Amino acid sequence: MPKGKGSSMSEGEAAAGAYERWDLVEGMESEKREQRKARKGAVPSLLTLSPERAITLLYVLLALTFVLFMALTIVTLQRVSAMWEALEQARMRSENSHTTARHNLSEAQDTLDEQLSVELKVMRGRLQNVSQEVERVWWKVAECQRECGKELADRLRVLEERDVLEPVLQQLAEARQEQSRVAALLDKALQETHNLSEIFCTRCPSGWQQFDRTCYFFSSTTKPWLAAKEFCTNFSAHLAIVDSQQENKFLANHVMENQKFWLGLTDRYREGDWQWTDGRSLSLPFWNNGEPNNVGSHGEDCATIYSNGRWNDVPCFQAEPWICERSC
Numbered sequence: 302m303p304k305g306k307g308s309s310m311s312e313g314e315a316a317a318g319a320y321e322r323w324d325l326v327e328g329m330e331s332e333k334r335e336q337r338k339a340r341k342g343a344v345p346s347l348l349t350l351s352p353e354r355a356i357t358l359l360y361v362l363l364a365l366t367f368v369l370f371m372a373l374t375i376v377t378l379q380r381v382s383a384m385w386e387a388l389e390q391a392r393m394r395s396e397n398s399h400t401t402a403r404h405n406l407s408e409a410q411d412t413l414d415e416q417l418s419v420e421l422k423v424m425r426g427r428l429q430n431v432s433q434e435v436e437r438v439w440w441k442v443a444e445c446q447r448e449c450g451k452e453l454a455d456r457l458r459v460l461e462e463r464d465v466l467e468p469v470l471q472q473l474a475e476a477r478q479e480q481s482r483v484a485a486l487l488d489k490a491l492q493e494t495h496n497l498s499e500i501f502c503t504r505c506p507s508g509w510q511q512f513d514r515t516c517y518f519f520s521s522t523t524k525p526w527l528a529a530k531e532f533c534t535n536f537s538a539h540l541a542i543v544d545s546q547q548e549n550k551f552l553a554n555h556v557m558e559n560q561k562f563w564l565g566l567t568d569r570y571r572e573g574d575w576q577w578t579d580g581r582s583l584s585l586p587f588w589n590n591g592e593p594n595n596v597g598s599h600g601e602d603c604a605t606i607y608s609n610g611r612w613n614d615v616p617c618f619q620a621e622p623w624i625c626e627r628s629c
């Protein structure tokens with residue numbers, strides 16, 4: 302029991318403290334004893350097994366361990382095998398893709414080679430054409446040089462000759478001028494002679510009748526209109542063209558009764574468009590009543606004059622007498 306805490310502490314208090322401490326120590330001791338007892342109780346439970354049971358337990362444990370080991374081994378082997386298979390597949394895929402790539406590459410190369418050879422052929426052809434063209438051009442240039450040289454020489458010669466011929470050409474030009482002057486004078490003289498002959502026209506060819514400085518021929522035979530027209534042309538004349546009432550009357554006076562004579566008037570080119578043979582349109586008509594009537598299946602495209610001075614259209618193929626007309 303501890304002393305010396307003070308002489309002030311009573312005897313009872315000291316006894317109570319000692320008691321409390323003893324209780325504490327006692328509790329701790331009893332706790333330790335309990336723990337020791339518990340440990341001693343566990344060990345004897347394993348040790349209490351019989352050797353057979355212990356061996357069996359060991360075998361079981363061993364077997365379990367073996368099974369576990371085998372299972373682990375199998376799982377590992379499976380995994381390794383799967384990985385191996387995957388690796389193999391990957392290798393095969395890689396090999397396949399390599400083969401395909403190599404095949405594609407070779408095909409592409411073949412195609413490229415083919416295209417290149419075709420293009421090369423085309424280019425060679427073009428090159429050949431170009432070279433031929435160049436050759437042709439060279440030939441032309443050479444030819445042109447020869448020609449041009451010749452032409453140049455010719456021109457020079459002409460120029461030289463021109464120098465020599467200059468006075469002769471001058472004279473020729475003057476002669477030409479003189480000739481034109483004489484020709485003009487001749488024309489004028491001819492014109493005057495013509496005018497005079499018109500003024501003093503008193504004679505027409507034999508068998509022709511004169512009226513107003515014009516000669517007329519009244520046929521005694523008959524012909525279709527076209528043949529009659531041709532006849533007049535052969536005599537430097539034309540079928541009669543009526544320009545005045547006096548002229549129409551003159552013509553009518555020479556037409557025998559119950560006869561009709563061809564005039565140079567027709568609408569054969571366009572029905573109803575009556576024209577004289579010199580191309581003029583009809584402006585002074587003397588048609589009979591009811592004419593032109595263009596009767597018959599063939600129509601009537603050529604004009605005739607009656608003795609009364611009236612006109613009638615009849616078929617051109619009909620044979621009729623005719624009247625030619627020409628200047629004096």
Ligand code: GN1
Pocket residue numbers: 591592594596601613614615616
């Ligand atoms: C008739 O009557 P004659 O023959 O002159 C006819 C003309 C025809 C002609 C044919 C009034 O004329 O129109 O063109 O026959 N006259 C009448 O030949 O019909």
Ligand code: CA
Pocket residue numbers: 592593594595596601613614615
């Ligand atoms: Ca008629």
